[in-house]
Amino acid sequence: MVMDVDDTVPVGDGKSDCAVRINGALMNNYQNCLAIIIGFVQRLEGENKRIVIKTTDGVYVQVILSQP
Secondary structure, eight states: OEEETTTTEEESSOOSOOOOOOOGGGGGGGTTSOOOOOEEEEEEETTTTEEEEEETTSOEEEEEOSOO
């Protein structure tokens, strides 16, 4: 699904589930959900298999990549 980043309105057929724009503080409520994280990469660790991202609301998120 293509999203308009400014207001998270789906563009196109609209048949897909609508995306929900969340901030870092709400991420725990969306465990096991597909997500696109927008932020700034702060550091790479473990042969680039783990990254730390600072989200746009200032929360730090650690992400472990299965395929770096």
